[in-house]
Amino acid sequence: AQSVTQLDSHVSVSEGTPVLLRCNYSSSYSPSLFWYVQHPNKGLQLLLKYTSAATLVKGINGFEAEFKKSETSFHLTKPSAHMSDAAEYFCVVSERNTDKLIFGTGTRLQVFP
Amino acid sequence: EPEVTQTPSHQVTQMGQEVILRCVPISNHLYFYWYRQILGQKVEFLVSFYNNEISEKSEIFDDQFSVERPDGSNFTLKIRSTKLEDSAMYFCASKKFFGPGTRLTVL
Numbered sequence: 750a751q752s753v754t755q756l757d758s759h760v761s762v763s764e765g766t767p768v769l770l771r772c773n774y775s776s777s778y779s780p781s782l783f784w785y786v787q788h789p790n791k792g793l794q795l796l797l798k799y800t801s802a803a804t805l806v807k808g809i810n811g812f813e814a815e816f817k818k819s820e821t822s823f824h825l826t827k828p829s830a831h832m833s834d835a836a837e838y839f840c841v842v843s844e845r846n847t848d849k850l851i852f853g854t855g856t857r858l859q860v861f862p
Numbered sequence: 863e864p865e866v867t868q869t870p871s872h873q874v875t876q877m878g879q880e881v882i883l884r885c886v887p888i889s890n891h892l893y894f895y896w897y898r899q900i901l902g903q904k905v906e907f908l909v910s911f912y913n914n915e916i917s918e919k920s921e922i923f924d925d926q927f928s929v930e931r932p933d934g935s936n937f938t939l940k941i942r943s944t945k946l947e948d949s950a951m952y953f954c955a956s957k958k959f960f961g962p963g964t965r966l967t968v969l
Contacts, residue, residue: 783958792960794960795960798958843958850955851907852897852904
């Protein structure tokens with residue numbers, strides 16, 4: 750069965766410094782992986798997705814993620830954090846053939862001025 | 863850009879009452895989903911719907927829950943007799959795209 754593990758429940762950074770949100774996956778086949786962002790009291794917005802094309806995936810708002818099969822990782826990064834990036838971030842894996850999504854437990858990103 | 867819409871945005875109900883949460887998915891998509899997120903917890907899969915029938919459901923989706931697509935556009939989630947623990951955000955999804963959610967509060 751597919752699963753994802755988000756290694757940090759909370760990450761705090763200063764504005765303008767890099768962001769790293771870590772995610773490891775478990776899958777018996779080449780997975781489809783996603784990052785979603787949820788701002789307070791808002792819905793789930795798709796940041797980016799990996800579907801076996803380029804291993805470095807660029808998303809919205811300057812975020813990107815790199816698929817590393819050897820490390821079974823799909824970490825989310827951003828070179829320079831902005832105050833508006835403060836939110837909950839979910840790493841997600843998709844079930845094959847059904848589009849059913851399996852969510853990680855989330856990482857809360859705080860950005861300090 | 864097409865989007866998933868949900869109504870109402872917030873529903874307050876008394877324990878034991880029936881609620882119906884509504885969704886309008888993206889029109890040319892074939893798979894639809896309901897997920898829920900209890901406050902402070904992760905998003906959990908409830909049910910998937912394909913070709914006008916349930917294709918998969920989780921353990922959470924017991925006999926109190928039902929889904930249907932009564933017409934060509936709406937996709938509904940019904941909870942027959944709500945419990946306190948049903949309080950959560952309920953998200954409808956059309957493939958990878960989520961609606962804004964309905965916050966259900968059971969008193």
